[in-house]
Amino acid sequence: GQSLEQPSEVTAVEGAIVQINCTYQTSGFYGLSWYQQHDGGAPTFLSYNALDGLEETGRFSSFLSRSDSYGYLLLQELQMKDSASYFCAPNSGNTPLVFGKGTRLSVIA
């Protein structure tokens, strides 16, 4: 079967760094995607890790450890506009991009 865990809510201060963790169990695992969704909007792609290690894209970085079935999204220099829901989504052969309830990030001044 499949399972996916990430915190439901995270609050952080503007300018700070926040890490959103994700653990998963997926058969036939290929890689881990991260998506951002603002209230009332559609999910938008942030990053994809097919290999172990850290991928950096501007203020956002994503990490994957395949042996631990674990990944995280790191957001640096937080801005108010980063307040949104963040989803990790394991990718596998026949059931790609399975999302869950996501993590709601609130950035406060």
Place this chain on the structure above:
Amino acid sequence: DAGVIQSPRHEVTEMGQEVTLRCKPISGHNSLFWYRQTMMRGLELLIYFNNNVPIDDSGMPEDRFSAKMPNASFSTLKIQPSEPRDSAVYFCASSFREGEAFFGQGTRLTVV
């Protein structure tokens, strides 16, 4: 490209009526996904097509739901008969590369 196009953006219907949601994926994308999003259940994958062929429909809640992809540029999700518990935002997404999908703006369905 205009991105993934979904119609209608909003739909209000009475219980028991048939509802058809439409999606035009990005040209050249070979994968298409239908998702349903609610507060209680999050973003659920309903069905996944690859090259117009349904690969995994295990997420389709019950026989009232059906999806088709008659060609590479069009897909429909039909609910017949609709029920109040089907009220949700339905997203269509398309992809040409592993892990990266582009979502439409969604259809907000309300069944009263």
